[in-house]
Amino acid sequence: MGTFTLEPKTEHGVSRSEVLKQFRYFLKVFRDADLLESQGPKDQAQALKVLYRWGAMETGALANAARRHPDRLGLVDDEGELTFAEFWEASCRLALGLQARGIKGGSHVAVLARNGRPSILPLTCRHLLGFHIFMVNANSSARQIERLLEFHKIDCFIIDEEFLDKLTERGAQRKIILGYTENEHPEYETLNNVIDSAKVTDELPFRPPRGKHVVMTSGTSGDPKGVIRRTVSSPQGLASVLSGVPWEQGLVVMLTAVLFHAFGWSNLMMALQTSSTTVARRIFDPAQALEDIQRYKINAMATAASRIRAMHSYFTEHGVTHVPGMKFIVSAGSPLTKYEVQHTNELFGEVLCNFYGSTETACLAAARPEQLAADPTLTGEVYPGEVIEIRDDDGNLVPEGEIGRIWAGCYDMFVGYTDADIEIPTINGLINMGDRGYLSDGGRMLHVLGRADDLVITQFGEKIFPGELEDSLMRMDGVADVYAHGVTDPAFGQALRVYIIPKEGQRPSEDEVKEFVKTRLSDAHVPREVFFVDDFPRNPMGKVMKRYLPEKSTI
Structure with a gap:
């Protein structure tokens, strides 16, 4: 590691006009929220x-x-x-x-x-x-x-x-x-x-x-990396939280x-x-x-x-x-599948919200329960003061609706890293979130499809995010939980692998899983391999740790 600091000098952030725009919006939201x-x-x-x-x-x-x-x-x-x-x-x-x-x-x-x-x-x-x-x-x-x-x-x-x-x-x-x-x-x-x-x-x-x-x-x-959270003089960053979560x-x-x-x-x-x-x-x-x-x-x-x-x-x-x-359930950390949104609202009522941000930022977008119920693919609405741009791999802006890398910034994003030698690449003061997604409705609605390195290009030339398979297979009889990710393939460069935790006494066969995916999605979505396991290795947040997954079925 390099040079320790708690006062890093950085150049990321949003313009003063965006800060003032958010402050005015916050006053309205805070008053309405009572x-x-x-x-x-x-x-x-x-x-x-x-x-x-x-x-x-x-x-x-x-x-x-x-x-x-x-x-x-x-x-x-x-x-x-x-x-x-x-x-x-x-x-x-x-x-x-x-x-x-x-x-x-x-x-x-x-x-x-x-x-x-x-x-x-x-x-x-x-x-x-x-x-x-x-x-x-x-x-x-x-x-x-x-x-x-x-x-x-x-x-x-x-x-x-x-x-x-x-x-x-x-x-x-x-x-x-x-x-x-x-x-x-x-x-x-x-x-x-x-x-x-x-x-x-x-x-x-x-x-x-x-x-x-x-x-x-x-x-x-x-x-x-040590991410130094900003000590803010205004609580206006709560505007998007209060707008999306009741x-x-x-x-x-x-x-x-x-x-x-x-x-x-x-x-x-x-x-x-x-x-x-x-x-x-x-x-x-x-x-x-x-x-x-x-x-x-x-x-x-x-x-x-x-x-x-x-x-x-x-x-x-x-x-x-x-x-x-x-009254509400707010989720963050990884994109929700349609199945998770629908099933949660069946269990608890129409209460599920979604929150998008990172350790380096704050809340960048939030979806209210009625928005998420109407469109389970929505990650959240981008409120005043939060700036999100979608760019291609070369850093160029892409048209609305086109998938690209997400760059973002806000008022109360992090100060910087405790290691002053870590470079923070920016474009217009925005940082790379490491995710891919797209904007809709005039740039107001954000749809996150997954981590940038999760994108898999199959032998059919199709660009597929593993979350598509997970959402589909969670609806299959006999499936208790599922995790999908991309693997290298000697013939085609990339392929899909699926891990399934079956319900007790209801394990489907590998062929049944592949046929289910083919019927529900497409030939391009069919995984090269299907492994059955008792459990997934997870980190304390509950995310599956891909590097610890077995290279074969364990049950």
Whole structure:
């Protein structure tokens, strides 16, 4: 890795006119959404004091929620339940405990933890001290973590017990605090130890510096990149979120999107801003999800396509045909298939939204439930202030409706990378999203077809995205789950391979699968190979990790 920085000099972004256009749009959307909770002039004055001291991010949002709704359930995780008052107290005590251990404004704190208190409390207390937080991707290897900790000059590392085998001797040469743990490790303090030992008579700084929030990428092609999220002076980037997702005060939100990704973090932020209860389990399990929905009367969900698909299979197997009470389900991370959209709306009602963005950007496009139900191929509407262009492989703009690479930008996109030597290619200030898609309806509607390198050109010369096969095969009897991708072919350059998890006792044959695809789609879509497996190797977000798939059937 190269030169460490938290103040990179970059040239990406959108024009001032786009920023002003979005700000005006945000004022209208925020007014119409009626999200500004106020209990009178005294409450407004107190809220402004909180914002002045800790800002409008996690810390300030939680402080106001705890002040207004101390007895409302604030957080549910694998360690139990916290009211908003208890949630706020735990955050304050963690800050006091960290301060007693030398953490202060400008310190570097890394977190490698699944959803729950070990990932949430460091986020909600970071502005109490002003430390910089580095959220580590759970896919990172031991070598990557060692280099990451050294390069980013980490002072304190909060890590769940299950990841201890990734902690090398060099990596452990800093303050280590265990997050979630089920066993005794006397050589390490735990997060609960730090909280319980805090001296409440100590004082926290009145107005600490605003620490940076760094999201680490998975590093599948090398060392993880540190994406520095922008500390914005205006919340206007929420305009597209509020336009596409019907957030309101006092929801009960199931957060299955992981918190070391920007999407999970942004939905935690929205839950805190709306004084909504957050239900965040460490491991996604559809049986636990159904139990939580019923027990806590969950009425909103932030999730991913893979989680949705897992719920479909489990609910179908257990005779669940309808789950009432949901106000919205917002998905991101990978394109939804038509089948997933339709089946989700059958189970929960017309509530499914889609969110498109990346760690480097923010929400670039969002599809409201009625839009997605009417057109399941829609990724989202591009709202004022979000700029998306479709270009060919040479960087030239393509006509509306033509498929190309997606370039995008917005006001609250990332500052840059923590490695100042990483180049960020731009065109007109926009960055390459790594996806292919097209625009419609005068450039207002975005359709994402898949990752740019997912495109497969078969022996028929047809350009095919694997998602087309997945959508079709999910409708086939005997198929519980499916994953498709392109492979090299010695005769034709590229071909398609399909992996299927069959339903118990209903496995179709390879020939039946190929005939189904041929009949439903075309000869060009027929996979060269069909493999049957018990399960897919997935990352913590639930995405299939292609490189770990077997080269043959395993069942």
